Amino acid sequence: MGKPIEGRTTAAGEGEIVVFLIGMRINSFAALRSWVPVARAMGPMIRELSRDEDSGLLGHQFLLGFPRVFYLVQYWESHDKLFAYASAPDRAHRPxxxxxxxxxxxxxxxxxFWHETYVVPAGAHESVYVNMPEFGLGRATGVVPVGRRGERAADRLRMK
Known part of the structure; x- marks a missing residue:
């Protein structure tokens, strides 16, 4: 994670965003053969997606829910690209x-195992980061000073 950006910023992305949460829960720490391969499977997929600029993956963040939950937040430019990757027979996800x-x-x-998918229309998401490095959606799309998108959360949310 980078150096904190002083002051208030918000995510630069203003269009539709797809938030995909995926994770695993270790129900038995002793069952290494059950959960270690699951934990290791995500890395190659993220590397594959990160190398492909047309994949639709905007960014990701690994997070821990101690002591037994591990999850990954992914930001996608469209649900079509997420579904295309998930179903592509020649990509790492299928095997x-x-x-x-x-x-x-x-x-x-x-x-x-669990996953959740949220398709968030343009204008229906907002963010604020105070004295933080680029994080979450801001890391995926870049950040701008809050004033460019509105000083208040209600100003940044342009739901119609």
């Missing part, structure tokens, strides 16, 4: 998903 499903069936509940 990882198939292997995960095999492990899940064999693991008898030792590891949990």
């Amino acid at each position: 990882a998903w198939a292997a995960f499903n095999r492990r899940l069936r064999e693991g008898r509940g030792r590891v949990g």
Whole structure:
């Protein structure tokens, strides 16, 4: 993570955004064979997406929910690009998903998995970062001084 930016900033992105949350929960720490491969599967996919400027992935952030939940926040430019990646037979996701499903069936509940997808229309999201490095959506789209998008959250939300 970079150096803090003094003052108040907001995410520069103003268009539609797709927020994809994905994670795992370790239900049995002793069951390494169940959860370690799941934990390792995300890295190659993120590297693949990050190298492909047309993938639609704007940015991501790994987060921990101690002591047993690990998750990843992803920001996408469209749900179409997210779904295209998820279903592409020649990309890393499909074999990882198939292997995960095999492990899940064999693991008898030792590891949990979840994901949530939110399609947020243009004007229906806002952010503020105070004395923070670029973070979250601001890291994915860049940041601008708050005044450029409105001093108040209500000003930055332009829902019609």
